[in-house]
Amino acid sequence: MGIVERSVMADQTDTRRYLTEFDSARTGHILTDVLVIGSGVAGLRAAIEASRFGRVTLTTKRTLDESSTSLAQGGIAAVWGVGDSPDRHFQDTLRTGAGLCKPEAVRKLVDQGPARVDELIAWGMEFDHQGESIQLTTEGGHSVPRVLHAGGDSTGRALINTLSRKARSTANLRILESCFVIDLLTVEDRCVGAVTHHANYGHQIIWSNQTILAGGGCGRLFRETTNPPTATGDSLAMAYRAGALLADLEMVQFHPTTLYVAGAARTLISEAVRGEGAYLVDGDGFRFMQEAHPDAELAPRDIVSRAIRRRMTETKSNCVYLDARHFPSGQFEARFPGITELCRSFQIDPTRDLIPVRPTAHYMIGGVVTDSDAATTLKGLFCCGEAACSGLHGANRLASNSLLEGLVFGATAGETAGQRATQEDATVGPTRVRHEIPSSTRTELDLLDIANSLRSLMWRNVGIARRGDRLDETREIIEFWNHYVFDKVFSEVDGWEVQNMLTLGRLMAAAARERSFSLGVHYRVDAPEDQDPPPTPEHTAVRRADGVMVQGWLDQSLAPLRD
Ligand SMILES: Cc1cc2nc3c(=O)[nH]c(=O)nc-3n(C[C@H](O)[C@H](O)[C@H](O)COP(=O)(O)OP(=O)(O)OC[C@H]3O[C@@H](n4cnc5c(N)ncnc54)[C@H](O)[C@@H]3O)c2cc1C
Structure with a gap:
């Protein structure tokens, strides 16, 4: 898909294709039909579905239960109570999304929501009850009580327990904890798996016919956030390096x-x-x-x-x-x-x-652009959950819609990827791929200091209220840091995470600069108060092409405005 209208001068985050050096002839291999990256609601649900079709490998960078999903308190929004209907849920989601929602994505969520909840109950999830009925709560933007919860305020924990139990008892599904995905592996513009680092086994290449990215959001880019330490935006940064299209990166919900x-x-x-x-x-x-x-x-x-x-x-x-x-x-x-x-x-x-x-920073609305099958613009790659931009949330997410998003679009990604993995003639096998990075003698880095400085900078300048000059300054400062962070080759997770955070911070500042008016969660204090947004909803978009960053705009259906 070509959006492409404007290239911006490249920095190291554009020229560097992989964060690590590797040579497939000297690295351990794992072969699988479907690789799933991430063990939140989206990754687990996708893996369970994909395993109906073939061998699935799920990787997660820490343990199975460390994710934003585990921390969710409020609940899952789904049409359940008397007086509610898919149309009402649809309208509430559109109204909150400030005109930028993709209606097909919203329709899919509200229509499939109740079936996904039924399935959780069948797998043993116990929602809180009032008498005989499931108890429903109202949250901001919902016109009726619609939020199902478990354990009072530990819905996420109950959800992960249910999905993990199901995943662990599913044939064909192999789970690798402490397995950090450094980069998506591409051969001739097709995703063929990932380069990973396992705490015990070091670098490995996982070759997969289809790959599902479900690595969650990036709240840790901000000094003030609800997000867990895992939310460093790795998925978005690795998708950018691999050449996938990303959209609406300025849309961060606080x-x-x-x-x-x-x-x-x-x-x-x-x-x-x-x-x-x-x-x-x-x-x-x-x-x-x-x-x-x-x-x-x-x-x-x-x-x-x-x-x-x-x-x-x-x-x-x-x-x-x-x-x-x-x-x-x-x-x-x-x-x-x-x-x-x-x-x-x-x-x-x-x-x-x-x-x-x-x-505080809470949820990344933007992400890797996906279609109604959860497919990205990169062949062989699917994306779901918070890492994806399906257009479901528009310019503002309706409360408690994201756990449901993980269930609905996770199942879609798993089904489509599973089907394609076993149908496609061209199954992927190991080929020789190598990547070398010139060595640098520049100074040692204090990674924690860089990460903290970035978080403070993002909170000050790309937080709740934004101004064009501060966004420009943010990019300049990050590009300066990139000079000496991106000439290093790290061998541990902290280093790759900081590189991912810098990559994404720059893209977010650029997207926020591009959208010069306020819309939904994106608030520009330097836009005139009486300025209306353009009548036709548009998404900001970015991708990496030929070693440069290319910015542009997509229409409401996330299709290119110009080609
Ligand atoms: C405190 C809190 C409360 C919330 N409450 C609610 C709520 O009540 N209702 C609601 O709908 N939403 C809520 N949300 C939002 C919702 O929880 C998330 O949007 C949703 O859980 C995201 O699911 P996910 O599967 O996409 O990502 P996550 O749950 O974040 O999972 C991502 C997974 O990917 C792994 N990963 C990341 N990078 C890598 C890598 N490089 N290699 C390998 N693995 C990697 C992570 O370790 C993690 O397992 C809340 C969020 C937070 C932080």
């Missing part, structure tokens, strides 16, 4: 309410807390969301995050507060046992105290 205790790691306080009736107040107890939006605390996330930021500036404060003190006795603790425990570990009792919160 979650309004993360526990703010100075010096402590940021931890999410689920939207369901507001869904169950908690208020947002400032230090004087003023409920500021009532004047910010008709839906008050349940307005879409971008609106709540910006209103909080504004209130923090006006009151010169580091945070605002969630007030749940009016909940009936025992209700908060029963519904949110994990959040109660978290708060208490900081001597905050939600039944008596206000909970200090502020927004």
Whole structure:
């Protein structure tokens, strides 16, 4: 697919095809029909489906249960209750997406959602009940209660337990933990597997007929985030190096309410807390969301995050507060046992105290462009979950739609990749591939220092509010760092992760610069207040071609505007 309108001067992240040196003649091999990268909801669901057709290998860089999925609290949005319908879920998703959703992707999600939930129940997942019925919660942007949850606020943990159990008992499915994928391997513009590094076995090449990328998001690029350490954007960076098309990288969703205790790691306080009736107040107890939006605390996330930021500036404060003190006795603790425990570990009792919160980076809406089969623009490569840009979320994600996305599009990716892997004549076998990187004598690096500096830079300049000049400056600073990070050849995961973060940070700053007006989660303070977005929705797009970065625009269906 060609978007291509403008090339930008190359830096090392464009010229470097692989992050590591390898020679297939001297490296261990694994052969599989389908390779799945990632063990969150999308990767596990894809692997289970693909194994109906052939041999599947699933790799994950840490353990099976370390992912954003494991941390999910609020739940899974799906049409379930009386009075709800796929059309309502469709409309709510489109409205939140600020005009940029791809309707076919949304239709697929809302239509297939209930069947995917039924399947989880059949595999042993126990959702919370109220009497005989599954209990449903309302979250921001949903017009009816629609969010199913488990263990109160540990839906993600229950989901991963269910899918892992199913995966481990599935024939044909091999799971490799501590197996970091460094790069997708391509031969003649087709993905043929991946170059990996296993904690015990070192470098290996996994040759696959079809590959499914499900490596999740990139919240760790920001100083303030809800995301786990695994979310360093590896999938997006490796897809870029391999030449796949990426879109909407400026669209990062900031979650309004993360526990703010100075010096402590940021931890999410689920939207369901507001869904169950908690208020947002400032230090004087003023409920500021009532004047910010008709839906008050349940307005879409971008609106709540910006209103909080504004209130923090006006009151010169580091945070605002969630007030749940009016909940009936025992209700908060029963519904949110994990959040109660978290708060208490900081001597905050939600039944008596206000909970200090502020927004942080939460979800990557953009990603690797996929079609309705979850296929990317690179032959042999599929993508699903948070790493993908199917157009489902448009310019803002409806709360709790992403676990469902992982289930629906994971199953699609697994089915299509599985079918193609066994049907295609050209099964992939090892061929000679080598990559060498000229050695450098430049200075040693303090990787942690670079990672922390990048996170601070991204938070300051590519955070909730953005300005063109700061975005330009961000790119310049990252390109300067790239000079001495990309002439190194690392032999450990930390180094490759930092290289991926720098690659993606630059692409995100460039995309945010390109979209010069505010839309959904992307807020440009330097755009005139009264400026309307262009009438036709368009997606920013980028890819690496011939060692340079090429930027352009795609239409609402994620097809090229010009060729
Ligand atoms: C705190 C929190 C709460 C959330 N709550 C909700 C909620 O209630 N409802 C909802 O719908 N959404 C929620 N979300 C969002 C949702 O959890 C994620 O968008 C979704 O789980 C992403 O699933 P995934 O499978 O795409 O990625 P992940 O779950 O992040 O999984 C990615 C996997 O890829 C692996 N990986 C990454 N890079 C590599 C590599 N180089 N090599 C090998 N493996 C790699 C990771 O280790 C991980 O196993 C929440 C997110 C967070 C962070």
